[in-house]
Amino acid sequence: MTTIAGILATLAVSHLSGTLLGSLLTRFAFLGFGPKLKIARHTLRIGKALRAAFNQQPTTKNRTELQRWLKENDPQNELKLGDGIKID
Numbered sequence: 001m002t003t004i005a006g007i008l009a010t011l012a013v014s015h016l017s018g019t020l021l022g023s024l025l026t027r028f029a030f031l032g033f034g035p036k037l038k039i040a041r042h043t044l045r046i047g048k049a050l051r052a053a054f055n056q057q058p059t060t061k062n063r064t065e066l067q068r069w070l071k072e073n074d075p076q077n078e079l080k081l082g083d084g085i086k087i088d
Contacts (some may be wrong), residue, residue: 051081
């Protein structure tokens with residue numbers, strides 16, 4: 001019984017430490033892990049919110065606002081938030 005508990009404990013510790021290490025490497029984009037965003041996170045959140053609003057209600061106002069944000073912050077559509085949206 002002790003052997004099974006030891007195996008399960010080792011498995012749990014191994015899994016959790018691997019997840020923690022992977023999370024840290026991604027969070028700080030260390031050794032090439034994780035995306036390297038050229039815009040700030042709060043700006044990205046605004047773009048995602050605008051895209052969600054457009055997906056929920058594809059009105060002219062929402063499209064115009066999303067196009068304006070894309071033109072200012074992501075003109076090359078690197079974040080893929082402008083897929084299907086024509087940027088004038």
